[in-house]
Amino acid sequence: MRKTVGIIGLGLLGGSLAKGLTKLGTYRIIGYDHLPEVCKEALKDKVIEDIADGPGQVISQSDIVVFAMPPDINAQTLVKYKDLFRPGTLVTDVSSTKKHVIKAVEDCLPADVHFVSIHPMAGSEKGGYAMAKADLFQNCAWIILEDRQSPHWNEGNAKELEVMGQKLGGRIEWVPMAKHDHLLATVSHMPHVVAAMVTTVAGNDQYGDLRLRLAAGGFRDITRVAGGTPSMWREIISGNRKEVLLALDALAGQIEEIKQMLTKDPSGQALESYLTRARTIRKHFQEIIDNTANPK
Amino acid sequence: MRKTVGIIGLGLLGGSLAKGLTKLGTYRIIGYDHLPEVCKEALKDKVIEDIADGPGQVISQSDIVVFAMPPDINAQTLVKYKDLFRPGTLVTDVSSTKKHVIKAVEDCLPADVHFVSIHPMAGSEKGGYAMAKADLFQNCAWIILEDRQSPHWNEGNAKELEVMGQKLGGRIEWVPMAKHDHLLATVSHMPHVVAAMVTTVAGNDQYGDLRLRLAAGGFRDITRVAGGTPSMWREIISGNRKEVLLALDALAGQIEEIKQMLTKDPSGQALESYLTRARTIRKHFQEIIDNTANPK
Secondary structure, three states: OOOEEEEEOOOHHHHHHHHHHHHHOOOEEEEEOOOHHHHHHHHHOOOOOEEOOOHHHHHHHOOEEEEOOOHHHHHHHHHHOHHHOOOOOEEEEOOOOOHHHHHHHHHHOOOOOEEOOEEEOOOOOOOOHHHOOOOOOOOOEEEEEEOOOOOOOOHHHHHHHHHHHHHOOOEEEEEEHHHHHHHHHHHHHHHHHHHHHHHHHHHOOOOHHHHHHHOOHHHHHHHHHHHOOHHHHHHHHHOOHHHHHHHHHHHHHHHHHHHHHHHHOOOOHHHHHHHHHHHHHHHHHHHHHHHHHOOO | OOOEEEEEOOOHHHHHHHHHHHHHOOOEEEEEOOOHHHHHHHHHOOOOOEEOOOHHHHHHHOOEEEEOOOHHHHHHHHHHOHHHOOOOOEEEEOOOOOHHHHHHHHHHOOOOOEEOOEEEOOOOOOOOHHHOOOOOOOOOEEEEEEOOOOOOOOHHHHHHHHHHHHHOOOEEEEEEHHHHHHHHHHHHHHHHHHHHHHHHHHHOOOOHHHHHHHOOHHHHHHOHHHHOOHHHHHHHHHOOHHHHHHHHHHHHHHHHHHHHHHHHOOOOHHHHHHHHHHHHHHHHHHHHHHHHHOOO
């Protein structure tokens, strides 16, 4: 018999997971979203086999429960329905920050309920079920958060999520739970704030309109994610406040370094070395994403 | 008889100008590049009608002389060949920063040599003649720098460059010369440094490789221009040092503001307002570039 995967939240990530897993055919998929029209559409699309009447029904009827709402809501929902989890169930979440959900798991779940957290690094400034697609995870990092000290950890479940990620086309990355929020602050959350800050510096005064009319492709790309949903990013960033603050400090440190360079070395030689080092790192990153674009 | 446009430097901008103008057929195009193979290729591509043997020949044989080398080299070349400019010649440049070339014009050119500076906001992290294309300027801002106080200013010449930009598909923007370097520092030069800084923060320590493996589309776009040519950006940025320093200060001010928000308002409400304002600005920018993508 096929296992049941229950997905709570059918937005960009949850919806894409439902679409991708339905295509694989390995699982029976059920789902719930707080927007009734999204549930109906997912059922009509044959992306879920059944609509649950709420998170509780998903939790009590699934072998694998996927929390795919914003991080805070995932944690609150897990606490609210804590008595409905059955022994042996695999609970997972796809949150961008893990602090709240981990605390909820530790506080509320009995040890015989398994928890293995994942984070598929797929996203877009345009969210929602309408943007969800079966191949969203293709070539994206599919992070499995190693937390072997946790009483909820289960190696077999972790492997099952690894296989799931591979089948959906993800690049599997095992990351220690304790490192996740720090790493994400530097490659995702702080850069998101940067996009908003650069946009603000350019557009926020009486010359704003003129500046925007002059801006070109570099500005367009650097600021793209500033078009993302503020409420979602508020949750992600304030949920990872401590690490985002440290990452902003690191950025401020770089600004100070560049200012020193420009002040003490007007010829720009030191700046050129800095830009050359950055380009080497950027090229390495491009190789990482290009290799997966053309898998062996 | 067709006027002669002489282009010194057949890289991304100069080469694209040669290709675009050749397609229009209005002018006779001659050119020079310090790389002999580029000159030969441009001649073979019928993108220039003649190869000049050096900048001097371009200057003495053209009605419109376009300086399309890096900003410092443009200025140095203008000084070196100052005696070859003929009265009535229109001299222009496509530099990213204007300080050096303006000084060279003021110091060296007789008042009967006209100078109107332009700045087509088209670029790429991949430069060079190989990347040049006739439609590079399509939908890009084509900045004409107004400098009516200058003895070299000529309104008719400025209009001629305006028409040239329109025919090449650019969006014409008249910008006071005195404002150019400030505006560009905020929408181009500082953002370029930001891309390098974000790349450095992510990739520059023992977790660098892991971070890069976890990074997704937001990071890819924010850091794209960090793949640009360091020597070119060194010239652009150190040539506009004062304004870039001010723009970096403005960014540091935003970092301080965000840090205060995250520290004093852990719920993230203030941050959400900030992100909402930034999104409004970003949407306005998107409308600007989309309107030109679908011109009336």
